[in-house]
Amino acid sequence: MNSKIKISMIMLGIGVGSISPLMASEPFLPAGFEDIFNAKQNAIYDILFDDESLGSIGIEYDQHEAKLLSPRVIVDRLTAPDMPALNISRQALLSQLSSPLPRVNKAGFAKQKIVVYLDESNTTLQLLFPAALFNNDSKKAARKYIPFKNNSGFVHSHNINYLDDTYGNSLSVYSTETLNLTGSSYVKGTWSYADTINFELDELAFYLEENSNRFKLGRQRLHDNLSGSTPSMAYSFYNAMSFDGISLGYMTDNYIAPGTGAASPVTLYMPMAGTVEIYRNGRLLDIQQLSAGLQTLDTQSWPTGGYDVQLVTKLTNGSREEKTQPFFKRTGTFHSGDIEYLLQLGRYDPRRDDIKLRTNSKSCSQCNSDTFNTARDNNLASASLAYTTESALSAGAGALLDNTQLYANTSLDIPVNSWIAERLFADGIYGRDGSSGYQIGLMKNLASVGLNLSYRDNRYRGDKKNYRHFGIVPAYDFNYLQLGLNTFLPWNVGLGVNYGLNTVYQDYGHSNKSQFNTWDINLSRDFTLSDMLNMRIDLGYHRGVSETSYAKNSYSITEDRLFAQMTLGMHERSYNHSQSLYLRARSGDDGLQNNTYAANYALNLDNPDFDRSGKYTVTADMAHGPQKENNAGASITVDNALGYTSAGIAKSFGDAKYQQQYLSQRSGFAIGADGAAWGRMDNDAALIVDATDLPKDQYFEIRNRSSAPTIVKGGQKTTLSMQPYQKIAPEAEQVFSDKTDAFYNLKTQSTSTWAKPGQVYQVKLSATQNQTVTGRLYSDGQPLSNARVVGGNSMSDEDGLFVADFTLQTNEHLTSLTVKKEGQDFTCPLLQQNIKVTKGIMQIREVNCEIQ
Known part of the structure; x- marks a missing residue:
């Protein structure tokens, strides 16, 4: 009987104790400290919601609750468009957030009302909302479109390359221009120039976008349309080309949550709040905390494929439940449940890729008048439809009219839960003339095993005279088999196996073939010798067979090679630089005289003293190979306010002498309503960073979400290239400064919207500086005691001594103090001869104050 009572008491204790994580725990306090511990405090905290920062505001809190001072x-x-939709009004939400919010600990949950978790170690406050506040019908941001403004702009980017080597020199230019007209409409052009091909216009089209629909008029790239409007389909048998015409298709860019693929929903009923652990093949994938009710798990971080997931639920009452269910996921720029479509109509010139019409002498080297007559513009018309289910199964089909040839194509992608495959994919095409092509493949990825297998075959059965004629669909016979396997053996030995079989038929009717057969098997092992030194050993076998058949003759070349390679790597990193040196020795089974030795050195400098706005990469390499061949090279790449600039030199010594020098420059400019700026430009939208109000001897780094950051010098402007269709949410921070009195708090001011292609917005940077002032206050020759220093959050002591902290603008100087005492206001001018600044602290010998 006593044992039953003890067991009941233990179980009751477990049940009561398991509820305690919902409450903010109170430690044991010595007598007399209760009032101090429970006193309310004020501080500035970073407010978080679902791992996203909402800003920093002041809060008032104690051990039980917290109140937002700027709700x-x-x-x-x-209530911004990119946040989960709520089923309460803005005023009701403001009312709840204006009230004191209960505190919970890290394992706490929101049941009926909003609660908060305070992390005082890093001054963050996490808002926890109950599930009842979310609008489940519109919680998926995938069906919300980005808001944007009617703001015109122009963005230009270019890449200029100059090469000078032993055989001559060449100049090439590649450029992209984007002119936004009305926000949803813009003109985009892409062109290139090279000595060998002269001028090439890849794209010059007018875009008109509305929600999930995109219309194009002009020269456009076929593969951009296929991948953008039917992203869940595969087109293995379409050549890349540009055509002149019109197209209308589906797009995902305008979604607030752009296409990230599809995943089967994983739902779980929670009788009460608790923690869910997700396992795959015994390995922990994720941990999520859920409130009571029917909950849908977040699968964004889970790997792709088809596999079983084990859900282990641990409730707050101490109970534990397990559930196993299949899960399917595939990534891509598509959404499940959307109908993808594409309609195209136009014409293209096959001569550009079919035959070489231009040479350095501006003449046709392979054609005559008949060729020009037959290689006229070809007509193009196509239509495609695709759909992806919630279980990540994608299917699509289409039709293509390539001049007079009619084709039908289809695509299928199936996630499966099998021991040998987790994804099966296939696509094919069939022509009215009997030509056909298909591709099939499978993928499997486990914790330590990766398998890829695919086979592609194309057969042309049209007119013999058109064999190898360039068109949208390849007009020649080929097949290709590829197998890849990567895994880890015992003792952390990596194993890689790759096999490829590529066959091309030079003439009509599967005749005169060229076949390439390769095997590569590699074993590798990494060793960590110290924090700065590591070693890698590779052992490999390569077999290559090249076979050519022509008429009744056949030629075959076989290559078998064993090799061993040892790599010794040394690396070192500091706060603003990193460097590495790799020494490699490679030996084969063809004798020591054919060994290869190489050394590669790299140095990265971030914001060096001679150029605070730049990042520099310097590389140098040397190699000694068979037949006494020696190679050496060096390069430098600079990423600064002028864009990317790279220069290098390479030279080969020995019998085959060769020398090469190159210079490459990549940058651009942006023009908007607020001005223009030059700088690094990699995308079709841009921000003009205005730092003209900041100190001219300081540098500042600014970034916008996932876009690469840029550095601007105080007093100047530059561009920040950003991905179009992203929200403008810039963040800025100061680059390291060795001056103790030059630390600033930065603030960005910009338009709150999403940027469309070609749009340019301004980001205005401003800064404040904290100034600590210490001194002694006097009035009529007597210490001014117990006086409050206005703006400095300070009181003087009985001797008039004070220590105050002021917040000043970058162009503001402290010339006087305002002091209040017993209802009287005092003005205290600061004399320069009485001021001394030491390590950023302003020390004032004496301050004489006068009654206002």
Whole structure:
């Protein structure tokens, strides 16, 4: 009987104790410290919601609750279009956030009302909302479109390359221009120039976009349309080309949550709040905390494929439940449940890729008048439809009219839960003339095993005279088999096996073939010798067979090679630089005289003293190979306010002497309503960073979400290239400074919207500086005691001594103090001869104050 009572008491204790994580725990306090511990405090905290920062505001808190001092700022951010939709009004949300919010610990949950978790170690406050506040019908941001403004602009980017080697020199230019007209309409052009091909216009089209629809008029690239409008389909038998015409298709760019693929929903009923652990093949994938009710798990971080997931639920009452269910996921720029479509109509010139019409002498080297007559513009018309289910199964089909040839194509992608495959994919094409092509493949990825297998075959059965004629669909016979396997053996030995079989038929009717057969088997092992030294050993076998058959003759070349390679790597990193040196020795089974030795050195400098706005990469390499062949080279790449600039030299010594020098420059400019700026430009939208109000001797780094950051010098402007269709949410920070009195708090001011292609917005940077002032206050020759220093959050002591902290603008100087005492206001001018600044602290010998 006693044992039963003890067991009951233990179980009751477990049940009561398991609820405690929902409450903010209170430690044991010595007598007399209760009032101090429970006193309310004020501080500035970073407010977080679902791992996203909503801004930093002041809060008032104690051990039980916290109150937001500026709730409207948080409400504005929570009701933004890119946040999960709520089923309460803005005013109701403001009312709840204006009230004191209960505190919970890290394992706490929101049941009926909003609660908060405070992490005082890094001054963050996490908002926890109950599931009842979310609008489940519109919680998926995948069906929300980005808001944008009617803001015109122009963005230009280019890449200029100059090469000078032993055989001559060449100049090439590649450029992209984007002119936004009305926000949803813009003109985009892409062109290139090279000595050998002269001028090439790849794209010059007018775009008109509305929600999930995109219309194009002009010269456009076929594969951009295929991958953008039917992203879940595969087109293995379409050649890349440009055509002149019109197209209308589906697009995912305008979604607030752009296409990230499809995943089967994983739902779980929670009788009460608890933690869910997700396992795959015994390995922990994810941990999520869920409140009570029917919950849908977040699968964004889970790997792709088809596999079983084990859900282990641990409830707050101490109970534990397990559930196993299949899960399917595939990544890509598509959404499940959307109908993808594409319609195209136009014509293209096959001569550009079919035959070489231009040479350096501006003449046709392979053609006559009949060739020009037959190689006229070809007509193009196509239509495609595709769909992806919630279980990540994608299917699509289409029709293509390539001049007079009619084709039908299809695509299928199936996630499966099998021991040998987790994804099966296939696509094919069939022509009215009997030509056909198909591709099949499978993939499997486990914790330590990766398998890829695919086979592609194309057969042309049209007119013999058109064999190898360039068109949208290849007009020649070929097949290709590829197998890849990567895994780890015991003792962390990596194994890689790759096999490829590529066959091309030179003439009509599967005759005169060229076949390439390769095997590659590699074993590798990495060793960590120290924090700065590591070693890698590779052992490999390569077999290559090249076979050519012509008429009744056959030629075959076989290559078998064993090799061993040892790599010794040394690396070192500091706060603003990193460097590495790799020494490699490679030996084969063809004798020591054919060994290869190489050394590669790399140095990365981030914001060096001679150029705070730049990042430099310097490389140098040397190699000694068979037949006394020696190679040496060096290069430097600079990423600064002028864009990317790279220069290098390479030279070969020995019998085959060769020398090469190159210079490459990549940059661009942006023009908007607020001005223009030059700088690094990699995308079709841009921000003009205006730092003209910041100190001219300081440098500042600014970034916008996933876009690469840029550095601007105070007093100047530059461009920040950003991905179009992204929200403008810039962040800035100061680049390291060795001056103790030159630390600034930065603020960005920009338009709150999403940027469309060609649009340019301005980001205005401003800064404040904290100035600590210490000194002694006097009035009529007597210490001014117990006086409050206005703006400095300070009181003077009985001797008039004070220590105050002021927040000043970058162009603001402290010339006087305002002091209040017993209802009287005092003005205290600061004399320069009485001021001394030491390590950023302003020390004032004496301050004489006068009554206002």
